[in-house]
Structures are given as C-alpha cells and as structure tokens.
Amino acid sequence: MTLSPFARKPVLTGERTVLRPFTEADAETMAAIIEDPEVVRFTGGPASFAPERLRSWYGSRGAQDDRLDLAVTDRATGELVGEVVLNDWDPDHRHATFRTLVGPRGRGRGLGTEAARLIVGYGFATAGLHRIGLEAYADNVRARHVYEKLGFVVEGVRRQVALHDGVWRDEVVMGLLAEEWKAA
Known part of the structure; x- marks a missing residue:
C-alpha cells in the first residue's frame, strides 16, 4: 500500500495567506462562505448544509x-x-484534482491566486504529484484566469453539463504537469 502524501496536513504560508488544516470551529464561517450566491453559482452545489454536518465535515478533514x-x-x-x-488522489498515476472556493471577503486581493499557487506547489514539490487536474464552469472567468496564471492549460470542454437559471453551462477541463510547473 502506498503511503499517502496527504496524511500530513501542512501549514503553508505566503505573503498574503496562510493555508492551515480545518477544525470544527471553522464550520460556521464556511457555512456563510458556501452560501454566498457567487460560490453557489460556480460550485454548482446547494446553498446550505446543516450545521452539524458542516462541523463533522470540517472537523474530519485532518483525518x-x-x-x-x-x-x-x-x-x-x-x-x-x-x-x-x-x-x-490516484497513487498509481500520481494525479490529484484541485478545487477551491473563496468567499466575498477574500476576493479581489490576490488571496485566491496565492492560495492556489501554494497548494499546487505543495502538490508537485512535496506530495510528488505528476499531474493536477481541475474542472471549472466556462463562465467562471475569474477562476479560469487564476488557473491560467498558474500554468493550467485547457484540455477540453464538456458541453452543456449543467443547467443554471434556464441556461446550459459548459465545463472546462484543465490540467497542469509537474514539468510545466517547474518550467514556470
């Protein structure tokens, strides 16, 4: 059995952000963030979860x-x-999927870009990943801009995968390889 590179939960520090492991105490703040209309629109998720479910979820991330x-x-x-x-995480092929969400109080200040750069860098340099992939709605211009700045490239488009307010939305599939990350 392959030892997981994600068993240890690091603290990653940048100029603007600190990425740290979640605790149960984060559930209330995250509830407000995931209920934000922009977060709901671009994650495609439901706007609310029961408080006890969120406490359990965020409290269990470290395990x-x-x-x-x-x-x-x-x-x-x-x-x-x-x-x-x-x-x-796919240990045989050293691949993982990346996802992120930033609430309204974190937008427009470079926090999301730096956070993404920190975790992607950790994925390649420390976790030993060969490839990191992601999917984003095609109309999520802000997120796609961040991903492209980090070096992610569009690998394909899944057409009309989601219906939102009566409009079909495409999903862009993107990927970044370890050697591309190092070259950037």
Whole structure:
C-alpha cells in the first residue's frame, strides 16, 4: 500500500495567506462562505448544509489521508476566507484534482491566486504529484484566469453539463504537469 502524501496536513504560508488544516470551529464561517450566491453559482452545489454536518465535515478533514483540505486565511487578519483542496488522489498515476472556493471577503486581493499557487506547489514539490487536474464552469472567468496564471492549460470542454437559471453551462477541463510547473 502506498503511503499517502496527504496524511500530513501542512501549514503553508505566503505573503498574503496562510493555508492551515480545518477544525470544527471553522464550520460556521464556511457555512456563510458556501452560501454566498457567487460560490453557489460556480460550485454548482446547494446553498446550505446543516450545521452539524458542516462541523463533522470540517472537523474530519485532518483525518483524511487521501486528500488535502486546507483553510485559506488572510495572513494580515487571520480571517478564514475560503478553502483549497487536492482530492481524487490516484497513487498509481500520481494525479490529484484541485478545487477551491473563496468567499466575498477574500476576493479581489490576490488571496485566491496565492492560495492556489501554494497548494499546487505543495502538490508537485512535496506530495510528488505528476499531474493536477481541475474542472471549472466556462463562465467562471475569474477562476479560469487564476488557473491560467498558474500554468493550467485547457484540455477540453464538456458541453452543456449543467443547467443554471434556464441556461446550459459548459465545463472546462484543465490540467497542469509537474514539468510545466517547474518550467514556470
């Protein structure tokens, strides 16, 4: 059995952000973040979860050795503004999927970009991943801009995968390889 590179939950520090392991105490703040209309629109998820479910979810992230869920905090204030995740880990092919969400208080200040850069860098340099993939709605221009800045390239489009307010939405599939990350 392959030892998971995600068994240890690091604290990753940048100029603007600190990524840290989640605790149960983060559930209330994350509830407000995941209920934000923009987060709901671009994650495709339901707007609310039961408080006990969120406490259990965020409280259990540290025990998951097949994924890495980290809280994105504003380094200047310590405020929790979102999350970054490496999941769907495939140990045989050294691949994981990246996802993120940032609430309204973390947007427009470079926090999401730095958080994404930190966890992707960790995935390649420390976790030994060969490839990191992601999927994003084609109309999520802000997120796609961040991913492209990090070096992710469009690998394909899944057409009309989601119906939102009567409009069909495409999903863009993107990927980044370890050698591309190093070259950038």
